[in-house]
Each structure stands twice: as C-alpha cells, then as structure tokens.
Amino acid sequence: MHNPLALMNIQAEVLYVHNQSGRMTTINESTNQPAPRLFWGQTALGRIIRFRCDVPDRIVEDILHIMDQGDSTEQLVNVIRTLENDREIKSLWMGPAFTFHDTTEDYTDVTLVTEDNILCLEPGFPTLLMDVRHRGPCFMVTENNMAVSVCFSARSSDKAAEAGVETLKEYRGKGYALRVTSAWAQAIRRSGRIPLYSTSWDNYSSLSIARRLHLHQYGTDISVY
Structure with a gap:
C-alpha cells in the first residue's frame, strides 16, 4: 500500500x-x-x-x-x-x-453495466446513463430490471479512480451500496489502479458505507471554491 x-x-x-x-x-x-x-x-x-x-x-x-x-x-x-x-x-x-483494503468477497446480486443491460439505468439514473461510458467500470444492483444502486468511477486516471455511489431513496438501508462499491473496488484493483473513496463529514450515509467496508482513512482533504 x-x-x-x-x-x-x-x-x-x-x-x-x-x-x-x-x-x-x-x-x-x-x-x-x-x-x-x-x-x-x-x-x-x-x-x-x-x-x-x-x-x-x-x-x-x-x-x-x-x-x-x-x-x-x-x-x-x-x-x-x-x-x-x-x-x-x-x-x-x-x-x-x-482507500480500500484487499477484498475477495463476491456478491451474486451485483452486475457490471454493459451494452446489453445499460438501459437498466434509465429509470433511476438517467444522468449516469448519458455519461456511463466515461465512468466505467460501473456496477449496479437491479430490481425488476431497474438499477436501484450503482457505483461508478466518478473521476479516474491511469493510477487511481474515485468511487461515486448512488442509491435510490426507497432502496436505501438494504446494503446495496456496500455491495456495488465493493465490486467496483475489486474491478479497479484488477485494472492495476488504486480505488479511492472520499466524502464530506456531514454525509452520514456515505460515512456509514466507509465504516461497513472497513476502509482505511489516509487523510482529510479540503477544497475551497
């Protein structure tokens, strides 16, 4: 590391x-x-x-x-x-x-977004659908052929990628965000890059994901606009 x-x-x-x-x-x-x-x-x-x-x-x-x-x-x-x-x-x-510790756990209900299933994003994540080809890899959990939770590369380089995680409000609290984020991190590691995850101190749901995934905090960052 x-x-x-x-x-x-x-x-x-x-x-x-x-x-x-x-x-x-x-x-x-x-x-x-x-x-x-x-x-x-x-x-x-x-x-x-x-x-x-x-x-x-x-x-x-x-x-x-x-x-x-x-x-x-x-x-x-x-x-x-x-x-x-x-x-x-x-x-x-x-x-x-x-950053993420090495993980080997696989979730059978998590799916990689491909050309064959990309339209599953349309009902709940239309903005991501328009840009998903630039944010891969993207993983999702679906219900009734509709993506309800996703994790994608919010920003990336040849060395690392930063996770972006979204879950539809009515499907939160089911552990879906944890599953898609874990799958995304494994895919980034397989590509030879470092999976990164950052959030704000007042985003409690995002902090909960970091805690449940046992992520390693390496620092604090501040951005002033």
Whole structure:
C-alpha cells in the first residue's frame, strides 16, 4: 500500500486537471467545471497543497507562509481569511479520504453495466446513463430490471479512480451500496489502479458505507471554491 502522502498526491491528480506549472485548472470530468481555488490534503506524513491557476502569486505565498504557523485549526481560519481578502468564498468542502483494503468477497446480486443491460439505468439514473461510458467500470444492483444502486468511477486516471455511489431513496438501508462499491473496488484493483473513496463529514450515509467496508482513512482533504 502507498504511504498516506503519496495517496493524497494521487488523489489530487485524480480529482483535478493540472497545467504544466502544477496548478489546477478544472475538475477531472467531462463537464470541465473550474477546480477549487485551493485543495489541501492533510495526512499524518504531511500535506499536499494545490492552487487553481488564477490564484494570485501573492495569495499563494501568504497561504504557504500560514501553513508553517500554528495548529491546523488556526491555519484553516487564516487560509480562509486570506482567500476571502482576494475574492468571496463560494463554498467549502471538507471530509475524510479513504482507500480500500484487499477484498475477495463476491456478491451474486451485483452486475457490471454493459451494452446489453445499460438501459437498466434509465429509470433511476438517467444522468449516469448519458455519461456511463466515461465512468466505467460501473456496477449496479437491479430490481425488476431497474438499477436501484450503482457505483461508478466518478473521476479516474491511469493510477487511481474515485468511487461515486448512488442509491435510490426507497432502496436505501438494504446494503446495496456496500455491495456495488465493493465490486467496483475489486474491478479497479484488477485494472492495476488504486480505488479511492472520499466524502464530506456531514454525509452520514456515505460515512456509514466507509465504516461497513472497513476502509482505511489516509487523510482529510479540503477544497475551497
């Protein structure tokens, strides 16, 4: 297993597109939405800091200076204040970052999405249906030929992929999300890549999946827009 700092560096590269200077440009999706102004990945071995390409150099210098002073709580407060002095903050995302332990358990009710069964996504996940060819592998649990829970590659690179998990509201609490996520992680490992999973601290259902899968938390990441 990679060390936490290496995993956080890989995660940053999976989540965001970077230019030749190492600055973020867009999120790593076909929508090409802007990356956050700041990505901060904290691990027990250190941190990964990435800035969007339009953050002024003076702000970058001020924030890097802040990172060398005080504890993490004080640093975050001062980083937010510094970014606000340049431009209003639109949103802030914070949560744990996980990777998967090796697993060999197979679930017979989980199906890989293929050209033969892709239309099972249409009733409950029409947006995913339109983009699933760019988000493979995608696994689903179906009832009455309709996908009710799915796990797909929300963002990916040649080194790793980040899980995206969705379950229809009326089918939650049945363990379906755990099954599709486990199958997805096994497929990513078979492809020679690292399966990653991250969520926000207030997404309790997603945190429950991580806990039930016994995922390994390697750090915490913060994205400031």
